[in-house]
Amino acid sequence: MRKILEAICLTIALSLSAYASSADEENTSAIYDSLSKQYKPINKRNVWHHTMFKLRREVQAIAESNNDADTQKWVSRFSKDYKKIAKMVPIWESELDLINLKLLENAAINNNKIQVKESLKEIKRNCRACHIDYRANVAAIFRAPDFSKLQLKNHKGKDQSYKKSMIQLTEQLNRIKIGLIEKNQEKSAQALTELRAGMQHLEDSCSSCHKDDEARQFYLGAKSKKLLDDLQTGIKNNDDIKDIGHTLGSLAVRSCARCHGVHRIVYDITKDRKNEKDIN
Numbered sequence: 001m002r003k004i005l006e007a008i009c010l011t012i013a014l015s016l017s018a019y020a021s022s023a024d025e026e027n028t029s030a031i032y033d034s035l036s037k038q039y040k041p042i043n044k045r046n047v048w049h050h051t052m053f054k055l056r057r058e059v060q061a062i063a064e065s066n067n068d069a070d071t072q073k074w075v076s077r078f079s080k081d082y083k084k085i086a087k088m089v090p091i092w093e094s095e096l097d098l099i100n101l102k103l104l105e106n107a108a109i110n111n112n113k114i115q116v117k118e119s120l121k122e123i124k125r126n127c128r129a130c131h132i133d134y135r136a137n138v139a140a141i142f143r144a145p146d147f148s149k150l151q152l153k154n155h156k157g158k159d160q161s162y163k164k165s166m167i168q169l170t171e172q173l174n175r176i177k178i179g180l181i182e183k184n185q186e187k188s189a190q191a192l193t194e195l196r197a198g199m200q201h202l203e204d205s206c207s208s209c210h211k212d213d214e215a216r217q218f219y220l221g222a223k224s225k226k227l228l229d230d231l232q233t234g235i236k237n238n239d240d241i242k243d244i245g246h247t248l249g250s251l252a253v254r255s256c257a258r259c260h261g262v263h264r265i266v267y268d269i270t271k272d273r274k275n276e277k278d279i280n
């Protein structure tokens, strides 16, 4: 009898937890769908993000205002924008502090500065709570640069995946060093030619996201070209392996590691989350 009871309890517990997790998944996907309408490419602008900037400005204006009429104006603007959160993402209505919003509105109408300050403090606590739960994930999913669909040309001019090109760049970089250690000048020189071509294709691809030239210059511009020239001269002249190695290291930091610090870390962290639409 006890065994049967235990089995029944276990079945109920399991189906409840299955129910909870499928409800969670439904929520996550509803949040994702609502938010995607507030971000590029579905929306023309990143409306959600811009609404957040407005909220911050309005909160500041209310806090700094020492004129009752201005306070009322700012509170009414703020109230409209704050409620937009629930219009944009209906499930997040429960995340809002509508009680303190009402208190804030009444306090502004009654010119009650102390109550304005008090309710604003509570509302800011509410902003923080939502940010702790969701801010980084939403920014990662909807605003982080996406490298998954980019293609680069290889040294024969054929398109291949970004990842494959990256692996080849590393192999070319390493082959230069291997050639130096083996005292095989030709191997190093050949690898350097291929590396140069690969880096040129990489440079051409920056413009798919960066409209201006400055970003590209930072990792792959004149300073990086000078290092490539120095390497070529060093290999040709059979310079001391330590000196060439030093130049090679500088190139790897300037042209590879720095870009990885900005793009690859973020991409690595976000790509799975994005694929799984995982906002929670």
Ligand code: HEC
Pocket: 147, 148, 162, 163, 166, 167, 169, 170, 173, 199, 202, 219, 252, 255, 256, 257, 259, 260, 263, 264, 267
């Ligand atoms: C846009 C700036 C950028 C520059 C410049 C850059 N990389 Fe990358 N690299 C990336 C990104 C983004 C990824 C992640 C690609 C992916 O996982 O699909 C990556 C991934 C890699 C990987 C890992 C590939 C794997 O197996 O997952 C290697 C190795 C690599 N890069 C080497 C290099 C080398 C060597 C250079 C310099 C000659 C370089 N990268 C320059 C952005 C850059």
Ligand code: HEC
Pocket: 048, 049, 052, 053, 055, 056, 059, 082, 085, 092, 095, 096, 123, 124, 126, 127, 128, 130, 131, 134, 135, 136, 138, 139, 142, 143
């Ligand atoms: C229901 C959840 C939620 C609430 C409530 C909320 N935010 Fe946000 N906020 C977010 C999310 C998600 C992001 C990340 C958006 C992005 O980076 O694209 C964000 C980002 C921000 C940013 C970041 C802008 C930047 O520097 O990139 C500011 C500022 C901001 N919110 C202000 C506020 C203020 C002020 C309030 C309260 C009055 C508030 N938010 C309430 C979810 C919320």
Ligand code: HEC
Pocket: 143, 144, 145, 146, 147, 150, 202, 203, 205, 206, 207, 208, 209, 210, 214, 215, 216, 217, 218, 219, 220, 259, 262, 263, 266
């Ligand atoms: C898929 C889009 C994408 C590609 C391709 C890309 N970037 Fe970026 N890059 C960004 C975004 C977006 C930022 C802003 C920071 C962030 O959100 O990670 C950025 C930031 C930077 C920065 C920091 C300064 C700034 O302008 O914000 C530099 C420098 C930079 N990228 C250089 C490069 C170079 C060089 C390449 C090509 C090798 C490249 N990027 C390729 C999207 C991209």
